[in-house]
Amino acid sequence: MAQKYVIGIDLGTTNSALAFAEPPEDSRDHAPVTLLDIPQLVNPGEVRDESLLPSFLYLTGPNDFPEGSLEMPWPSDPAFVTGELAKKRGSENARRLVSSAKSWLSHAGVNRTSAILPPTAPEGVEKISPVEASRRYLEHLRAAWNSKMPDASFDEQQVLVTVPASFDAVARELTITAAEQAGYKNVVLLEEPQAAFYAWLERHPDWRERVHVGDLILVADIGGGTTDFTLISVTEAGGELQLERVAVGEHILLGGDNIDLALARLLEQQLAEKGTKLDAMQLHALWQQCRVAKEHLLSGESKKDEYPVTILGRGTGLVGGTIKAKLRTEDINRVLLDGFLPVASSEDMPQRRRAALAELGLPYAADAAITRHLARFLRQQAANAEHGSVRRGPSGIACPTHILFNGGVLRAPLVRDRIIEVLNNWLAAEGMEPVQPLLGEDLMHAVARGAAYYGMARSGQGVRIRGGIPRTYYVGIETAMPAVPGMAAPIKALAVAPFGMEEGTGASLPDREFGLVVGEPAEFRFFQSAIRKNDDAGALIDDLDGDLQELSPVEVNLTGNAGEVVPVTLETVVTETGQLQLWCVARDGRRWKLEFNVREQVAQ
């Protein structure tokens, strides 16, 4: 059996999807991308096909489900459930529910390979690590494929898994680890906003007539749990239009779920004023109802300006115990337009969380204003760097010509219109033309579709966005200075991988040798910056200011005669699959790979 399909997997924070395409014999032909229905338990004993797999995992307790009611069409472990049933049962017993595993995967403040989820699990429940949770979703998708497509084994196909553009090298590495543990063989990572753009390309084979050299496309991706921005620039080489990803934003934990919860809280308050108190489960029901009501009122099809929200009585006294409320359009407008999408100037920056005792939880965005996060993203491109050709206004802010929306939240015309309105205000202030929306379709599945298209583009069938790594990476070097009591030795940062370093290339620093002691682990501090884009490999930064963020350290353990000191140089490689690797190279050509040490971070 040989490779026949390209599989694109959108491993989402709240929902996952799988799409596939069959590359045509003639590369000029259009290959349609198809979504795979994913069989999953929706109730005990009931397996159903759904187009999305909710990214929820429920750790089964002793009396949770009737015996034998968790059987899947493939051999499965009844110790946990993934998908719709996990989400459903998890709303009844939240302490066994693992959710947002992906956000935990990119959270540097915790040990991501140790069993920490769910954080609120009662004693006696065996927790799992963020990597393992991701692995379970990937395993489910693999099994779903094999059961639906028995003639084309999953392991034989080319597989693309999408990650947020804001994922750093460690989170990407951990995603690969999860995929490998799930038995994936040929995995390539792809950034989600790029995937969304590929989905647009797939739908518009005439894209060359729609964008022009010098254009700058902003991809705004607002999903259930995260917001991600990317800039793609249209350039030219040899008379052909080219696409280049020139900037990615930071990881912002803010999305549609926050909006629904804010609406639920508002209604809860209105009910409380009338003397009706809700318990935790009623609030959860209200949260889900608010999502339905919001989607209905924002769909643009609704003529009414309110939608009933009903929380059914919990006991057998159904009608008597039911609580009625109404979600009004003006409430939505207030929460959405004032809270999440306020009119902001391009100078407004999101509020930072004040230094406080960090709780054990996800680092949710401190400022809910998506527009201010966008302002910061475009400003950051201004402050630094001439990497690629980014279209700018007189004040230096990046000025997109087009905007492509992705993610469930952006299905609402109100949200899209407000973002365009705010963006156009900024552009007008810079004397620029208004932005043009690129109309995407199917915002829930675009990423999986785009990933499958990219898989074909990789083999030469379709246009490919050039990008390389979305950050500059540095290792920390302690400066040789007399020790001062009470002060750590100052540290400098040596750029080892420049922004935009492309897949399949390497960079080495032959001039700078390090003496490594054989037989004991040598550790390097590791930094990244999404903002500094002009540092070439070998550049030394004296001042580690706010532009640089520290990542998990990297370490290497040289085997050989203990006590020997080996002079090595550093070499960076970006693999064909987009993974960043650091190597130590000895003078005689021996090589050792540096590994991320995600465990160390937590001890600090």
Place this chain on the structure above:
Amino acid sequence: MSRIVSAFKSFFVILFQGELPEDVAREFGYSKPQPVKPPPPPQATAADGALQILGILQRDGRLVDFLMEDLRAADDEQIGAVARSLQEQCHAALQRHVQLVPVIDGVENSFTKLATNDPTTVKLLGNVPASGKAAGGVLRHKGWRAEKVDLPTIKPGPQTLIVAPAEIEIE
């Protein structure tokens, strides 16, 4: 059986009958034990299916709660709010499991020709002729027919008498 007896017996039986004697084969573990037939699995009954669909409509749409509740004192607005949610959920559940189509896909209150007079399919009302047969009439109700029933397989047993489990919250 002593080993000498077994050896001789085996020798001659193999020589003349071409196979190992059954008792020797059993003793030395060369014979497969006869498979014991498992008792037939309990069959799902019509009652199981009925309770199952009730269970589904209760789980997804709270139908049983609604039907069992005393609504004489409840005000219409409150009932209306519940009915809206209940109807939506039960409709979705029903559509998933039972695909309902009209028996006669015509326009109600207009004249319709009949292809059959089978009483389970068509019920004749009004001035029904003595023969009990008619070639057509005014379609008053289109009827319902389940084109497809797609219910999860159930494992029959005592637990299938449960329509909805009791819910206990640990505080």
